[in-house]
Amino acid sequence: MSEKRIEVFVCTNIDCRNRGADAAFQELKQKAQTATGVTIDVKPYICFSACNIGPNVVVPEKRCWFSGVRASDANQIIEYLSGGPNLPHLQHQNEPDLEELIFAIIDAGLIPDAI
16 A cells, blocks of 8 residues: 655745745755655745745645744654644644635645645
8 A cells, every 4th residue: 555645835935935934844855754654745835825924834635734834843744744633833823714715726726736
């Protein structure tokens, strides 16, 4: 049986970059290689329109949006994607209307390879 594949999109626009998105992206990519029971593909994305609470990470398959992500959050995110506990501390800032819009964009197929 093949491993489950999960795509993770990290905003790499200038506002999120200024808040540490590059470091978070690199750490997520590195930690994804150690995940067990799941294959995690970490990919850049240009913008989720939530710049004021970035860096932002979106996991379409899990209908999950993390905000204010730091490189130090990578282990917890990978653990969550491997079946670990939810991470409400990375979602408490999310605006419900914007979250609905993000997933509407994904559902419309505007993110490459999104589920």
